[in-house]
Amino acid sequence: MTDDSDNDTSCDHVDPCGCSPPLLVAMVEIAGLQLSRRECIKGAGAFWGTLALGGLASQALANTSDAKSGTEADVIYSGGPILTMLEDGDRAEALAVQNGKIVAVGELAAVMAQKGPNTELVDLQGKTLMPGFFDPHSHVALQSAKFATANLDPKPIGEAGSIADIQQILKDWIKEKQIKPGGWVIGWGYDDTGIEELRHPDRDDLDSVSTEYPIVLVHISGHLMTGNSRMLDEVGITAETANPDGGVIQRKPGSDVPNGVLEENAGMLVLGHLPMPTPEQAMAMLEEGLRFYAEAGITTAQDCATFQGTWRLFSALEEQGRLPIDLIAWPRFNAVDDDAFDAIVARRQGTGRLRLGGIKLGLDGSIQGYTAFLSEPYHVEPVSGDIVPDKCDTERAERLFIAEDNEALTEEPGADTGADDGFRGYATMTQEQVEHWFRRCDDNGIQIQAHTNGDAATDMLLEAVQKVRAEKPRPDLRTTIIHAQMMRDDQLDVAARHGLTPSFFPVHVYFWGDRHRDLFIGPERSARMDPARSARDRGLKFTLHHDAPIAGISMLKVAWAAVNRVTTSGKVLGPDERITPFEALRAITADAAWQNFEEDRKGTLETGKLADLVILSEDPMTIDPMNIKDIQVLQTIKEGRTVYSATA
Ligand SMILES: [Zn+2]
Numbered sequence: 001m002t003d004d005s006d007n008d009t010s011c012d013h014v015d016p017c018g019c020s021p022p023l024l025v026a027m028v029e030i031a032g033l034q035l036s037r038r039e040c041i042k043g044a045g046a047f048w049g050t051l052a053l054g055g056l057a058s059q060a061l062a063n064t065s066d067a068k069s070g071t072e073a074d075v076i077y078s079g080g081p082i083l084t085m086l087e088d089g090d091r092a093e094a095l096a097v098q099n100g101k102i103v104a105v106g107e108l109a110a111v112m113a114q115k116g117p118n119t120e121l122v123d124l125q126g127k128t129l130m131p132g133f134f135d136p137h138s139h140v141a142l143q144s145a146k147f148a149t150a151n152l153d154p155k156p157i158g159e160a161g162s163i164a165d166i167q168q169i170l171k172d173w174i175k176e177k178q179i180k181p182g183g184w185v186i187g188w189g190y191d192d193t194g195i196e197e198l199r200h201p202d203r204d205d206l207d208s209v210s211t212e213y214p215i216v217l218v219h220i221s222g223h224l225m226t227g228n229s230r231m232l233d234e235v236g237i238t239a240e241t242a243n244p245d246g247g248v249i250q251r252k253p254g255s256d257v258p259n260g261v262l263e264e265n266a267g268m269l270v271l272g273h274l275p276m277p278t279p280e281q282a283m284a285m286l287e288e289g290l291r292f293y294a295e296a297g298i299t300t301a302q303d304c305a306t307f308q309g310t311w312r313l314f315s316a317l318e319e320q321g322r323l324p325i326d327l328i329a330w331p332r333f334n335a336v337d338d339d340a341f342d343a344i345v346a347r348r349q350g351t352g353r354l355r356l357g358g359i360k361l362g363l364d365g366s367i368q369g370y371t372a373f374l375s376e377p378y379h380v381e382p383v384s385g386d387i388v389p390d391k392c393d394t395e396r397a398e399r400l401f402i403a404e405d406n407e408a409l410t411e412e413p414g415a416d417t418g419a420d421d422g423f424r425g426y427a428t429m430t431q432e433q434v435e436h437w438f439r440r441c442d443d444n445g446i447q448i449q450a451h452t453n454g455d456a457a458t459d460m461l462l463e464a465v466q467k468v469r470a471e472k473p474r475p476d477l478r479t480t481i482i483h484a485q486m487m488r489d490d491q492l493d494v495a496a497r498h499g500l501t502p503s504f505f506p507v508h509v510y511f512w513g514d515r516h517r518d519l520f521i522g523p524e525r526s527a528r529m530d531p532a533r534s535a536r537d538r539g540l541k542f543t544l545h546h547d548a549p550i551a552g553i554s555m556l557k558v559a560w561a562a563v564n565r566v567t568t569s570g571k572v573l574g575p576d577e578r579i580t581p582f583e584a585l586r587a588i589t590a591d592a593a594w595q596n597f598e599e600d601r602k603g604t605l606e607t608g609k610l611a612d613l614v615i616l617s618e619d620p621m622t623i624d625p626m627n628i629k630d631i632q633v634l635q636t637i638k639e640g641r642t643v644y645s646a647t648a
């Protein structure tokens with residue numbers, strides 16, 4: 001055990017590149033690392049260990065409320081479709097909730113037996129009640145940071161299709177957030193290749209938004225920033241400022257006057273001038289982020305690559321009763337020391353708002369960044385500038401704050417690719433590392449979430465699984481293959497044999513499907529991306545995710561994408577892999593609860609389970625499947641308490 005102060009190595013954990021996309025996450029992380037110094041979390045021991053207290057405290061609280069006597073329901077819902085998610089087409093007439101749990105569900109007359117003088121009767125008025133959505137994989141801290149900045153994602157993910165759009169979004173942001181003159185305006189996600197003008201917004205474009213506020217925009221790749229004149233003044237960048245090592249201050253044509261765009265390390269000049277959040281501000285940001293999850297109908301969310309400081313913030317929020325929904329955190333393997341590993345062993349089965357899920361592994365990058373590791377070459381070879389490890393990829397973000405990246409993680413793109421046969425991307429872990437972590441987790445009963453996009457990365461995982469589990473009988477660990485986008489039939493067979501479970505990323509088919517077909521992996525492989533039907537045919541349980549902040553936060557859009565497999569151009573990509581609405585909805589409720597060992601408490605509407613519920617504007621089982629994504633979340637209920645209401 002080490003003293004808390006030993007872990008306050010904030011400075012060592014700052015990303016050396018100030019222009020990284022998780023700029024605000026870095027700020028949150030630093031704020032979190034201050035927590036122990038300020039003794040916001042009581043208890044001795046290393047940072048991961050202190051967290052156990054929060055879990056026990058909230059569990060004690062839950063037990064007290066369970067002890068309330070009487071059989072009278074707090075609330076009874078009826079008057080609309082109530083989808084139990086047990087069987088396709090299974091509907092109940094009414095559902096009763098008491099003390100945060102479902103106490104009756106079924107025929108109206110039977111459920112009404114729970115009605116007492118103080119029971120609230122809710123008429124659904126034809127709206128649909130179903131289990132709250134269970135997010136199988138996303139990044140709460142990153143998404144919360146994104147919510148805290150002006151969203152400049154290009155269309156169709158976001159709304160920024162031109163410089164005029166960006167200007168309008170920034171003006172609206174200043175007004176909406178009531179930023180006082182002089183306060184920083186931060187935007188995130190603009191893409192010079194995704195806007196009409198095909199160039200970066202420059203200082204003149206941003207001066208026409210305002211010169212009263214320093215404005216800084218972070219490029220979608222994280223490698224560039226751009227800002228207005230006020231920002232350049234505040235930071236002290238002038239015509240006389242020399243380019244820093246490893247960075248470029250772009251200049252106006254034919255002069256030394258900066259045009260606002262800062263490449264690579266030039267962005268570091270800005271970092272020190274940004275206002276650092278206090279721990280409380282960082283906590284408020286995460287709390288607000290989770291409220292947006294609740295707004296999307298999610299009652300259990302995931303943070304899949306949690307760092308020390310952020311974990312402290314989550315824990316403090318839990319201690320203070322400020323987590324509106326449940327949260328499962330997954331430390332990344334190379335951020336896990338022995339203390340952290342022990343904490344995971346201790347807290348993987350908690351029933352409080354916050355628990356540790358297990359270990360997150362990352363075996364490769366992303367297909368659209370040419371960094372996924374494929375067994376066969378990419379369809380169209382990348383030119384060197386196309387290989388963008390960061391673009392739309394959380395992998396790099398996850399590697400932040402790790403003082404000593406090992407060799408495998410610092411490999412340059414192109415390594416291990418069999419260059420003679422064509423470019424195949426590359427792995428970000430060695431086979432030895434995968435095996436080591438797989439064995440260590442198996443031996444200790446720890447679940448793994450392993451990111452693999454390319455099928456060669458999945459091969460590495462399956463090779464480790466087969467080797468380790470040939471030596472020992474397989475424990476039921478529900479090893480989860482995250483993304484699993486290019487899993488082949490033979491790989492699905494191995495996964496089924498060894499009890500592995502995929503979590504697919506079907507919104508990829510919508511957002512990037514046309515380019516997957518024409519550019520990255522070609523027509524055959526793209527037609528069976530995210531092979532949900534093939535998995536189902538083998539009896540494999542799977543889940544569906546959005547990987548927020550990568551592809552929005554709507555679980556209904558995720559289900560819609562798997563049901564329809566339509567691309568942005570309106571074409572159907574791989575009709576044979578489509579699944580039914582029931583199968584897709586199971587994958588974001590019951591099967592997601594199962595994948596995370598919470599099927600005894602969540603995922604279906606059954607007596608004794610938590611009253612984690614969502615009320616929708618339409619019935620996703622009977623609506624035209626193409627309209628599933630347009631269904632509105634009207635209300636989200638976490639253990640009987642309304643945590644979001646569209647009308648509130
Ligand atoms: Zn991933």
Ligand SMILES: [Zn+2]
Pocket residue numbers: 137138139304394547
């Ligand atoms: Zn992810």
